Amino acid sequence: MTCPQKPAPNAGPKIPDExxxxxxxxxxxxxxxxxxxxxxxxxLLGLLTLKPLEASSMPQILKMERLCHVDQWTxxxxxxxxxxxxxVAKGLWLGHSLxxxxxxxxxxxxxxxxxxxxxxxxxxxxxxxxxxxDLIETAKSNKAYKIILEVKVGNKRAERLYKxxxxxxxxxxxxxxxxxxxxxxxxxELPAPPGAPLVATKRYPPKPPLRGGPx
Numbered sequence: 001m002t003c004p005q006k007p008a009p010n011a012g013p014k015i016p017d018e019x020x021x022x023x024x025x026x027x028x029x030x031x032x033x034x035x036x037x038x039x040x041x042x043x044l045l046g047l048l049t050l051k052p053l054e055a056s057s058m059p060q061i062l063k064m065e066r067l068c069h070v071d072q073w074t075x076x077x078x079x080x081x082x083x084x085x086x087x088v089a090k091g092l093w094l095g096h097s098l099x100x101x102x103x104x105x106x107x108x109x110x111x112x113x114x115x116x117x118x119x120x121x122x123x124x125x126x127x128x129x130x131x132x133x134d135l136i137e138t139a140k141s142n143k144a145y146k147i148i149l150e151v152k153v154g155n156k157r158a159e160r161l162y163k164x165x166x167x168x169x170x171x172x173x174x175x176x177x178x179x180x181x182x183x184x185x186x187x188x189e190l191p192a193p194p195g196a197p198l199v200a201t202k203r204y205p206p207k208p209p210l211r212g213g214p215x
Contacts, residue, residue: 001034023078040207041126044122044125044126044127045127045130047109048094048099050091051093052091053082053089053090053091055078055079058079060097061091061098062075063098063103064119067120068117068119068120071178078103078160081114083113086105086106087104087106088102088104088142089101092118092130092131097119098119099118099119099122099127100118100131101115101117101131102115102116102131102132102135103115103116104139107144108143108144108145109145109146109196110144110148111133111139111142111144111146111147112147112148112149113148114149116128116131116132116149123157127165128161129161132162132165133165136165136190145189145191146187146189146190147167149167149185149186150173150176150184150185151184151186152177152181152184153183153184154181161182162186166188167184167186167187168188169184169185170186170187172185
C-alpha cells in the first residue's frame, strides 16, 4: 500500500480500503513496526487495513482484550456478539497483526458502541480517533443518529478521545465493572435529515456483556 497523500482542507479522515487484500510480505515484517516512531501517524494509517472482524481471528481478539482491559470479555462473549445480525465488528490490521477493533450494535436510530481497542504500543498514534470516526460514518450510513457508549470512570485517555469527537456525559451505570467501578455513559447526537425518526422503536436487545463477567 502506498502512503496517503496529505488531505485537502476540511477533508474527512482517510479510510483504509476494507476490501483491499493485505500486501504480501515476509512473516513478521509489519509486526516489527509496532511501536516504531520512524514513520508519521499519517504514514502509519496508510499501512493499515480495515475489514470486517470474524470469529476466525478470535486468538488475536482475545490477546488484544487481555492487553487493553483489566475486566475482560471471554471468547464466548465475543462469539455471541459476532453472531448477532445487528452487530457491526471491524478489525484494523497491520500486516497479519490485529492492532485495533470496534464492535457496535446498529439499532437505528441508535448505535451502541460495545468495545473499542487499540494495541497499547500504538496508543497516541491516531488509531482510536480513526476507529471512532469510522464508527460515526457507519452509524450515519445505517441511519443511526445517536451513538451511546460506556467508559470506566477514571479512564481519562478514553474520555479525552470521545470528548474530542463530540461525545458528552449523559449518565452513569453503577458498579458496572467487576471491581465495583462505575461507568460513565457518553452520547453523541448526529445531524439527522428532516423527517428521520429520532426515537428508538420498542426493541429490547440483550444487554451488553459486563466487564469482568464469568470466565
